[in-house]
Amino acid sequence: MRIAIMGTGGVGGFFGAKLAASGADVTFIARGAHGAAIAERGLTIDSPAHPVAGLAVTVTDDPAKVGPVDVVMVAVKLWDTAAAAEQLRPMVGPETVVISFQNGIEAGSLLRAALGAEHVAGGVAHISATIAAPGVIRQVGSLARIIFGAFGGGADPRLAAFAEACQAAGIEHTLSPDIDRAIWEKFVFLSAFSAITALTRKPIGDIRADTDLRAFLRDAASETADVARARGVAIVPEQADKVLAAADNLPAATRASMAHDLERGARLELPWLSGTVVRLGAELGVPTPVHRAVWCALKLHAGGR
Ligand SMILES: NC(=O)C1=CN([C@@H]2O[C@H](COP(=O)(O)OP(=O)(O)OC[C@H]3O[C@@H](n4cnc5c(N)ncnc54)[C@H](OP(=O)(O)O)[C@@H]3O)[C@@H](O)[C@H]2O)C=CC1
Ligand SMILES: CC(C)(CO)C(=O)C(=O)O
The missing domain is CATH 3.40.50.720 (NAD(P)-binding Rossmann-like Domain)
Incomplete structure (x- = not known):
């Protein structure tokens, strides 16, 4: 081969x-x-x-x-x-x-x-x-x-x-x-995980230990899951809780690749992560206030330094 x-x-x-x-x-x-x-x-x-x-x-x-x-x-x-x-x-x-x-x-x-x-x-x-x-x-x-x-x-x-x-x-x-669903499941996780580790500039260990940030992570995952369901993807209702469980199992120092890219002033995949959630949410009539906030906070960094 x-x-x-x-x-x-x-x-x-x-x-x-x-x-x-x-x-x-x-x-x-x-x-x-x-x-x-x-x-x-x-x-x-x-x-x-x-x-x-x-x-x-x-x-x-x-x-x-x-x-x-x-x-x-x-x-x-x-x-x-x-x-x-x-x-x-x-x-x-x-x-x-x-x-x-x-x-x-x-x-x-x-x-x-x-x-x-x-x-x-x-x-x-x-x-x-x-x-x-x-x-x-x-x-x-x-x-x-x-x-x-x-x-x-x-x-x-x-x-x-x-x-x-x-x-x-x-x-x-x-x-x-069912690779279509597997891709969306990863997207539900990553859109939320990249959003919060980039926005806070903190690894998952600090985020999951904080009640407010834990809720933010779950809300971000929930929004993407809502968008997925509105697109007809069979994402289970407890997917946002699965994201929290996955976050709990990561080594404490883990950050998303987008968070690393942000810290070194590199270009960001933001437009295809929170950006896509916001765009699809608008098209499908699904509110996405968390991802919209992340998009607005980071978009001026998306091109890198
Ligand atoms: N890194 C990770 O841990 C994970 C990443 N992903 C995803 O995987 C994808 C790849 O990410 P990642 O591996 O981090 O990316 P990297 O930036 O580490 O690697 C991509 C490489 O591809 C090169 N490249 C791009 N276009 C060409 C081309 N036309 N010809 C030759 N080389 C090219 C880039 O070169 P140059 O630097 O010159 O542009 C770079 O070396 C992304 O969508 C990411 O979100 C998924 C899971 C985990
Ligand atoms: C969260 C992680 C590390 C999982 O593979 C990832 O896909 C990324 O940061 O781009």
Whole structure:
């Protein structure tokens, strides 16, 4: 199986390295100093649970040189999705499946429109990882799990084969019969978690210990769950409580990637997180006052410094 990693950052670099370390045929798409460092010194995963040191890998900044592959894992930030979809086109052959492991709920439809629905599946990544230095991915905590599946359900032998590759690589994974709901469940969690850890500039340990902030987190999750249900997604009534339970189980130091991006003055995925909740809420007649407040408080930071 040939696998390409479109965007070798926290998510793509981590899971791609696990696959490559297991002997899978993986090509990494990476650019700039990061791509040059990987070519020169290999790919390093700084992680107590899943360390990889200077793994020699195939890396290029030009997908046209790769040719068709079996699986493309898309792991660029959301603002790069449209450009990445165009660039990865030469890697898509008749049997290729492209799986987005990005956050939010919009990447799948954008990729389907660009590449054709038959070539696109959905995915979710549960991990906390960043590019610590060129060529180096740092994982925080030990959570590292992916979920993927065919949009609309149904069996897809290409995804079953990818699940086997994940199994061989020791990647915790689920081939989901309902990826649409899994993507929305992650969105209910992340829209709330990114909102509160970015707005307060505090990790989850401080937030969950404070009654007001705990309620804020739950309210934010509730709003996104209401929007999901108004869109016809079967999100259970207790989903906001599940978000609190998930927050209680995270290492105390955990923050959303958007909170890290805010602190280092980088661009934010805010428009696709709280921004999308506000936009869809307005379209569907669902009030979203918490996400509106978050959107207003952070929007002037969304472009980075
Ligand atoms: N980080 C995390 O812990 C998690 C992130 N996610 C989601 O996964 C997605 C990816 O996030 P993350 O891994 O943090 O992102 P990163 O910023 O760490 O990595 C993305 C990488 O893709 C590169 N890239 C973008 N476009 C191209 C291109 N056309 N060609 C080559 N390289 C390209 C970027 O390069 P450059 O820097 O030059 O732009 C960057 O190196 C996001 O939607 C995020 O929300 C989901 C779960 C956890
Ligand atoms: C919350 C987390 C770390 C879970 O994977 C995440 O997706 C993010 O911060 O972008």
